[in-house]
Amino acid sequence: MLTYAPVSEAGGVGKTTTAATLAASHARAGHDVLAIDMDTQNGSLTYFFGPDYDRGDPSADNLVRHLVGRAQGNFHDLTIKVEAGIDLIPSHNMLEDLHEFLLNEKNQAENFGESYSMYHQLHRVLSEANVRDKYDVVIVDSAGKAGPILYNALVAVRNVVIPFEATAKGQESIEGLDDLVEGLEESIDIDVGVLAVLPIGYKDTRDQNKILQNLRESGFPVPVVIGERGSLMEGCWKQQCSPYRYVEEHRSRKRDYETETLEQFDELARHLEEEAGLDMKGVTA
DSSP states (O other), X not given: OEEEEEOOSSSSSSHHHHHHHHHHHHHHTTOOEEEEEEOOSSSSHHXXXXXXXXXXXXXXXXXXXXXXXXXXXXXXXXOEEOGXXXXXXXXXXXXXXXXXXXXXXXXXXXXXXXXOOTTSHHHXXXXXXXXXXXXXXXXXXXXXXXXXXXXXXXXXXXXXXXXXXXXXXXXHHHHHHHHHHHHHHHHHOOOXXXXXXXXXXXOOOHXXXXXXXXXXXXXXXXXXXXXXXXXXXXXXXXXXXXHHHHHHXXXXXXXXXXXXXXXXXXXXXXXXXXXXXXXXXXXXX
């Protein structure tokens, strides 16, 4: 089973777009994919795929209710089928108060002399739902900043893919995230693996080449590098679909650089699947 979270402390580097595109690539290769949206921002995975869902409905069963033991139904009923057969668990506004909810649960448990880990609740929910038996790939699109949402995601998936700007700012973000992962491992005793670093907006400048060299020399895996593809990604957000569907249905002519980008995301997805020992089941043309 392949499990990971695209993570970056810097905003606007394509974290959610990376999650959506890789989810689509895994699904098009024949894998059963669960995508979990734990991002509190409106520009989240839920918006990207555009299902008919009201994230502000306080009466609706949602992931947060399951995380704090207040579920109103079966976990698998939370999923919505979206593009390429991906099962999406949408984001809900209750995520904004997750820290407070988990803290209340922790205090209540301790009052009864029980132990309670605020950061292991997503792991618990996925285990109880036997997600491993149903899916080949689980991707969690989490909040970028440190806190209970990110920590729950990392404890559950144990692996990260890091999209970043191929700039000095991006280099700082990578180093900061490495410190975060190491700190998380020390504080709650888990190993978190960096499956891949994904440079985005690459223009083959001298400075960018130096950053890539430093990354590779530092031991970070960099399977592919994505060029500047702002218009493609903006079109995906506008049409609420993956780059694959956007190119197939919303482009009047084929653009070689967009085809190259899709091939690079496919290459990255195959790399991640190989790392997890998943067999390629067949790619959708």
